[in-house]
Amino acid sequence: AALWAGGQMDPIGAACMFNRAAVKPDEKAGDGIVGEWYWFGEQPFMKVNLNGKRFCNESGPYDYMLHSTVMQPGHTYCDIFDSDYVEQVKQMNEVGCCRLYPFDNGSPSNMSINLMPKMFFDPLLEKGYLQKADTPEELAQKLNIPVDNFVETFNRYNQMAENGKDEDYNKEPYRLMPLKTPPYYGIRTGAWFLATLDGVRIDTNMHPFREDGSEIEGLYMAGDCSGGFFSTSYPNLFTGLACGRTMVEGRRAGMLAATGQA
Ligand SMILES: Cc1cc2nc3c(=O)[nH]c(=O)nc-3n(C[C@H](O)[C@H](O)[C@H](O)COP(=O)(O)OP(=O)(O)OC[C@H]3O[C@@H](n4cnc5c(N)ncnc54)[C@H](O)[C@@H]3O)c2cc1C
Structure with missing residues (x-):
């Protein structure tokens, strides 16, 4: 209506994406797939592409993550975490709307860590989005990604976490934690449109x-x-x-x- 009345659009159009949408193991982001809301996706756990390899520092702001994702096969990656996630999320100390613990000044976060199982994990497991496995091999199979590559990535990530240094992407040591508490979880994730x-x-x-x-x-x-x-x-x-x-x-x-x- 404003344009009809003579208003002017910004000279350069732009939009932003959001990394909190899940797809199933036989799906890729895009291609008309709507996916499911996955709030937990912003947490900077290990993320691998559909070749089972890491591709960026998972700890960047979400648009950085997604611009890296867009360069990956199928514009899709897998988010990996283990059963120690409650403590690990606390230590990751996320900022902004994806934070799952109260802020240092006592303000509540948008969502609480306690809501994750009921709101996201259980329904997404039931609908076949989230995958749960006792070994990294089984997890890769369930996520429909190359097992050998994933196990190599998984072991390397854990080794770097034990050493306290991310040799590949320089993720901050306090967010680089080993995944060693089964069962392990993984979910294919891509972008949802956030805003113009x-x-x-x-x-x-x-x-x-x-x-x-x-x-x-x-x-x-x-x-x-x-x-x-x-x-x-x-x-x-x-x-x-x-x-x-x-x-x-x-x-x-x-x-x-x-x-x-x-
Ligand atoms: C998932 C998500 C997370 C976000 N997280 C954050 C965050 O952490 N921090 C932050 O600062 N921002 C965040 N944002 C962005 C922020 O929420 C928006 O920028 C803000 O809400 C925009 O407010 P608005 O009133 O301009 O537009 P909107 O909230 O979009 O309001 C527009 C309203 O107009 C109505 N409308 C549309 N067409 C018509 C019509 N023809 N006639 C009558 N009514 C109409 C719509 O129904 C709507 O109610 C987030 C956005 C999303 C989607």
Whole structure:
């Protein structure tokens, strides 16, 4: 509607992906597959591609992970964790919306570690997404990835974790923990669309403007539909930046519309 009224889109379109969607062992991300919601996917456990090999530092922000994933066969990887995950997630000390323990200042996280089995693991096991196995060999078979490659990767990862140094991708030692408590778990994971990063350009009065720069009065825009903010990149280490932007802009637009002042 804003474009119809003469508004201008950001000159460069951009979008961001999110690594919390699971597919089944006989599926790859994309190709019309919707998949299942998998909140746990952001935790920086070992991740391997469909050749059974690691391909990046799993500890990066989620867009980094996904840009690495897109380069992998089938745009898909497997997320691997073991039965010691409760303690390991605590030590990984994730930030932002994927954090599963209260923050240091006592604020609750979006989701709790205690919810994971009931909300995700049990239903995903039942539906055939999450795989559970007593050995890495069995896990690779169930995930439908090359067993030899995976076992080699698994053993190398554990050895590097014991040594406290990731020789391949330099993951921080406190997030590099050996997987040695069976049963082991694995799940094929890919990207879901998170957000558009472009939008209709607005001025500081929250109005979209025409090509000649003139304001479209009476029309206010805020939040995700507006542009000029992310500049093609979603800096997700600024936790709350997107929600914060929406709230600040929404408040300002509302006040301007109601009183002419903000
Ligand atoms: C899974 C996920 C996790 C996220 N995590 C974070 C995070 O941790 N931190 C953070 O800051 N941000 C996060 N974000 C982004 C943040 O949630 C959004 O940027 C923010 O909610 C956008 O708010 P909004 O009001 O601009 O848009 P929306 O929340 O999308 O609101 C738009 C509203 O318009 C309604 N609508 C659409 N079309 C019409 C129509 N024609 N007529 C009437 N109504 C219509 C929609 O139903 C919707 O209610 C996350 C987003 C997702 C999807």
